[in-house]
Amino acid sequence: MEEFDEMYATNDYLMGELILVRQANEVLTESNRRMERLLIKCIKDLQDCNRLLDEMKHQVGELATVALARVKQL
Secondary structure, eight states: HHHHHHHHHHHHHHHHHHHHHHHHHHHHHHHHHHHHHHHHHHHHHHHHHHHHHHHHHHHHHHHHHHHHHHHHOO
8 A cells, every 4th residue: 555655646746747847848938939039139130230231331432432522622
């Protein structure tokens, strides 16, 4: 009978641990989803920054051209 009680106690313990592991897994899964959304947003923001930097380079180039032309006129 003692072995039978030990088996039930072990089973109860393992079931409790399984529940805890599943809960932790759910938390980690949600955390991973959130992290994925944040990474996607970060990538989009970086792409926007890159585009804006390219536009700025172009505008600075045009400004430099205009400034040089004015200096040559003096």
